[in-house]
Amino acid sequence: MLFSPVPMHIPDGFLSVLVSVVFWAFSIVGVGYALTRVGEDLGERQAPIMGVLAAAIFAGQMLNFSVTGGTSGHLLGAALATIVLGPWAAVLVMTSVVGIQALVFQDGGLLALGANIFNMAIVGVAVAYFAYSTVQRLLQRVAKDAAWIIPVNGFVAGWLSIFIASLACALQLALSGSSPANVAVPAMGGIHALIGIGEGLITAGSLVFILAARRDLLQPAAASAGSQRVVWVGGLVIAVLLTILSPLASAHPDGLEWVAEERGFIDLAQGPLYEIIPDYVLPGISNEALATILAGVVGVGLVLAATLVVAYARRRAQPVKEQ
Amino acid sequence: MTTAALDPYRPGDSLLHQLDARVKVGLALGFILATALAPPGAWPVLMLLLALALAVVILAELRASFVLARTALTLPFALAVLPSLFTVAGTPLFSLPWGWTATWEGMLRVANVAIKMWLSVLVALTLTATTPFTAILVVLRGWGLPKLLTAILALTWRYLFVLAEEAQRLMRARAARSGHIVQGRGGSLAWRARVTGGMVGNLLLRGTDRAERIYSAMAARGYDGEPRVLAQPPLTVRNRALLVLGSICLTLLALAGILFWG
Numbered sequence: 001m002l003f004s005p006v007p008m009h010i011p012d013g014f015l016s017v018l019v020s021v022v023f024w025a026f027s028i029v030g031v032g033y034a035l036t037r038v039g040e041d042l043g044e045r046q047a048p049i050m051g052v053l054a055a056a057i058f059a060g061q062m063l064n065f066s067v068t069g070g071t072s073g074h075l076l077g078a079a080l081a082t083i084v085l086g087p088w089a090a091v092l093v094m095t096s097v098v099g100i101q102a103l104v105f106q107d108g109g110l111l112a113l114g115a116n117i118f119n120m121a122i123v124g125v126a127v128a129y130f131a132y133s134t135v136q137r138l139l140q141r142v143a144k145d146a147a148w149i150i151p152v153n154g155f156v157a158g159w160l161s162i163f164i165a166s167l168a169c170a171l172q173l174a175l176s177g178s179s180p181a182n183v184a185v186p187a188m189g190g191i192h193a194l195i196g197i198g199e200g201l202i203t204a205g206s207l208v209f210i211l212a213a214r215r216d217l218l219q220p221a222a223a224s225a226g227s228q229r230v231v232w233v234g235g236l237v238i239a240v241l242l243t244i245l246s247p248l249a250s251a252h253p254d255g256l257e258w259v260a261e262e263r264g265f266i267d268l269a270q271g272p273l274y275e276i277i278p279d280y281v282l283p284g285i286s287n288e289a290l291a292t293i294l295a296g297v298v299g300v301g302l303v304l305a306a307t308l309v310v311a312y313a314r315r316r317a318q319p320v321k322e323q
Numbered sequence: 324m325t326t327a328a329l330d331p332y333r334p335g336d337s338l339l340h341q342l343d344a345r346v347k348v349g350l351a352l353g354f355i356l357a358t359a360l361a362p363p364g365a366w367p368v369l370m371l372l373l374a375l376a377l378a379v380v381i382l383a384e385l386r387a388s389f390v391l392a393r394t395a396l397t398l399p400f401a402l403a404v405l406p407s408l409f410t411v412a413g414t415p416l417f418s419l420p421w422g423w424t425a426t427w428e429g430m431l432r433v434a435n436v437a438i439k440m441w442l443s444v445l446v447a448l449t450l451t452a453t454t455p456f457t458a459i460l461v462v463l464r465g466w467g468l469p470k471l472l473t474a475i476l477a478l479t480w481r482y483l484f485v486l487a488e489e490a491q492r493l494m495r496a497r498a499a500r501s502g503h504i505v506q507g508r509g510g511s512l513a514w515r516a517r518v519t520g521g522m523v524g525n526l527l528l529r530g531t532d533r534a535e536r537i538y539s540a541m542a543a544r545g546y547d548g549e550p551r552v553l554a555q556p557p558l559t560v561r562n563r564a565l566l567v568l569g570s571i572c573l574t575l576l577a578l579a580g581i582l583f584w585g
Binding site for chain 1: 330337338351352359360366367370373378379382384393394396406407410432444472474477480483486490491494512518520522524525528533537583
């Protein structure tokens with residue numbers, strides 16, 4: 001009942017509050033900057049173009065192809081949005097997609113939305129842009145203007161954006177203490193190295209189609225390559241940093257956990273501070289079991305009260321309907 | 324299945340449907356924050372949060388089957404926390420071959436994350452099932468969401484189902500042309516991926532053309548880049564009281580958890 005065949009973003013409960021807040025801050029800065037820069041890419045028709053293309057990429061996630069044994073590949077779209085719209089607009093388009101997935105479809109949590117926007121709209125787009133423009137320059141030296149350059153490029157950008165974004169996600173989970181780095185990094189990285197192939201193939205396939213049908217659409221992104229050095233450098237830094245950090249974190253999961261605990265990153269995994277209030281669980285209640293029972297009684301009372309309110313409201317509404 | 328069925332909004336006239344969207348969005352976010360702040364092992368706090376969430380679902384008069392089916396969708400993600408069962412050091416619970424030993428502390432951590440995830444999804448679902456997305460967007464715009472981002476989100480939402488239907492037509496056409504894919508036949512994996520890519524490209528081009536038509540129509544009606552929404556009436560005293568009372572309850576719950584179980 002989602003647009004994509006599987007949920008793709010971090011739900012609430014997985015990230016510690018501090019990690020959530022830090023990544024919200026990163027995302028607000030990144031998206032805010034993209035908002036000020038996007039005018040350079042598109043004119044006043046920017047809102048309709050970005051809105052409708054965000055809807056197209058969102059709906060494009062429904063399109064899947066069978067891989068094997070009931071699994072299927074489908075699009076995530078950061079690389080495609082970057083190649084078609086340019087990086088600044090792509091950040092906003094992916095923010096809109098990820099935002100609606102969280103706000104409406106519960107694919108990804110609301111507190112975790114900052115981290116999800118960071119992974120998909122900032123890491124995904126910056127890395128895709130870095131890969132796309134670098135490979136473009138390298139291949140053009142070898143093969144001038146061959147038709148296969150852009151699709152091949154799209155494959156690389158699609159694969160790398162998914163892979164690096166998944167590493168960012170794994171590190172966020174590890175920093176929150178939800179999933180140990182030595183399991184999360186290889187598992188997330190491994191799965192997404194495969195998912196990335198699907199993403200790369202779809203991105204390449206759609207670029208072949210767009211090249212054949214509307215070649216002019218791809219020109220702006222390729223032409224403005226020089227003016228977007230910030231994104232290129234950002235993508236490079238993110239890609240290098242995450243590829244170095246992830247194996248390190250994976251090899252020393254206890255180290256990451258130690259950092260997490262030292263910095264108060266883990267608000268899970270801590271023992272109760274009974275030393276502060278030795279014998280009291282709640283003021284005046286000296287027994288944990290009693291607190292649980294009390295909470296249970298209050299809880300059942302709350303649910304019962306809600307049921308009674310609804311029943312009362314319905315009964316009052318009914319005679320009006322019958323008359 | 325029509326794509327409109329994907330929209331979780333369920334029209335109705337329950338108390339929660341009638342409640343001001345600002346109160347709903349504010350309290351839902353507060354609830355999710357309070358849930359995230361609850362330390363592991365603070366079962367009384369989580370029980371009270373669960374009771375609050377269930378009470379709200381009942382007040383929203385949503386079908387249990389709808390709520391359960393929708394909240395179950397995010398469960399696959401819980402796999403990501405499962406390794407903690409074995410890697411957290413503590414009292415051994417049971418062991419598997421290859422030296423994997425589950426611990427009591429590990430189980431607590433997994434249960435803690437899974438319960439928090441479900442509670443948060445439950446409340447987020449109740450919010451979107453009783454509040455149209457456009458109303459949520461008006462609230463967010465009022466709270467300072469940038470103009471351009473508001474416009475993009477509103478247009479994405481407006482055309483999402485239109486383009487989802489385009490996508491379904493594309494898939495129907497593919498199914499009609501190529502029949503059922505039998506294992507090992509029907510083209511290579513790369514070929515299948517390329518065909519799907521072509522469909523995505525097709526969707527993007529149709530989207531671009533549509534965006535141009537939409538822009539022309541908007542420009543003809545005087546569009547100047549400024550999304551316009553009606554000014555919201557000030558919150559009534561009752562809504563204000565509800566917002567304050569709810570925030571106090573959630574703050575107390577979060578504080579109790581941190582003080583007594585942190």
